[in-house]
Amino acid sequence: MKTIYLIHNPGAGDEANSKESLVKLIEAAGYVCRYTSTDDDNWKDIPPQTDFIVIAGGDGTVKEVVAVLLKKAHPVKRLPVAILPCGTANNIAESLNIKGELIDIIRSWSTPQTTAIDVGEIFDIEQDPGFFIESFGYGLFPYLMMEMKKQGRNDIPEKDQKMKTAQQLMHTISHSYKPHYCELIIDGEDHSGEYLMAEVMNTRFIGPNLFLSPFGHPGDGHFEVVLIPGNDQEKFAAYIDSKLNDAEVVEYTFTTIKAEDVHLKWKGRHVHVDDEQLTLKENTPVHVRIKKNALVFLI
Template identity: 40%
Template sequence: MQQAILLHNPGAGDEDHLKSDLVKSIEAAGYGCVYFSVKKEDTWKQQLDQADFAVVAGGDGTVRRVVKELVKRNALDKKLPIALLPMGTANNLCKTLGIDRDHDSEHLIENWGKATLQRFDVGIIKNADTTDFFLEGAGYGVFPKLIKKMESIDISHVETAKDELQLALEVLHDIILSAKATNYRIKADNNIYEGKSLLLEVMNIQSIGPNLILSPSAETDDGLFDVVIVDEAQREEFAQYIKELITDAEATFSWKTFKAKELTIECDSKHMHVDDELVLPLKNPLLLEVRDNVLEFLA
């Protein structure tokens, strides 16, 4: 019998009920299961070697918290496949892996036996002061501003994840209209890219933020980043594109994009994000590189 370690980020009031339901569903599917709340304790970190695979029940931020521990493990530790149960707002990682949040957890768990293992590269960020990693994307400009703005907005009236994503797009639209474009310079594969950008994103998957697809051709295991740039000259077109997405209209946008395995970035932006975390601007220049096949997800 395969042993699962269930790592759950419970919302207010749902821990006991959902914990019981998830454990029962996993055991009913033929797996052993031990439960940990990643919100309350860190003892799960010492139990990883006892499991055959990890189950992360939460949003993209919870996945990042778990992966942060997994990437620290050395080559002698066994690689733990990760199964995702989407319980966040955007669930961009689940969308990338084809995991439909409209299915309930019981249905997803029942289908683990039919799942394939999807290799997943990880992005590494380095400068003279620090080293970090990302799963989804890292960048400058309007998305860090959106993260900061959403932290200050009262969303208690928002009833569904879809409504929250819609609100985020509306806030993003307003940010695009007023955001200051900043200078950037990128060196990648002996090419130089420079200009003034509203958005500069180094993507590891197709979408970030409110399910905004920036790099539809991105793959999780190709060993390459998709670098996406929106220049100052595209401000009005970009704002109109977001406006059309808000109204569910058919919308297209001409992203300026290229692929690279390694790049160096210098940017004057005062805002930066790594996945869904707002961070202080890291000291220039930044080196970003792909680490191949670091993770495996059930897809």
């Protein structure tokens, strides 16, 4: 009988995602479940007799656990990690095609498939965290994060309403946001220009489930650098509009470049690392490179 170490964010999701419900589902599937909460100080102490780790939470919880695992030594570092998506956007799980009812996800572990997961390493910025698992970028998205906080919209408790609110606000600012100049070197080639958004993406989705990297995968050994120049402003707004109206979303494609090593200097101060917005000095040079096969995830 396999032993699972369940790391649970009790603030993510609803009553169906409570400690009691999750443990019951996992044990009913035939596993020994060792539970810990992210509210506990010792959740980072992963027991040696663990077959795989399960993260029950959203993208922020996944990032928090990944940050710990990256500092661990083998063999803990190579323990397979499974996700029970209980957050608002769940962009990491969506990018790995982990979705559906929790019981169905748990049942899928009996015939496990694994994939390597890359992470992005960040150099030259003054603040931590120093790596990302979803995306790093400038422009529309960090500006959206600032406006959500400024307008108090991060406090919306119902996740579908919060998602729709973020999409509505993104639609509004996409019409008024001005392009910024970005000095951009991708794998030694110059792609500098004026952009509404410059995103170095490791997942296929960003922010409020914006599907900007349809051909990417978190374990393919490459970033997808997604660039939206000023002349794509209406096209981007139309994409957001289709999501807001629950229309059949046309697969919009924006300028996308595969990359392993990226140097950026943005004529502005605001940047994001996953779901954290940072303020840098204007034109701060930033170096991003991929760390391949950093972790193992169950899919």
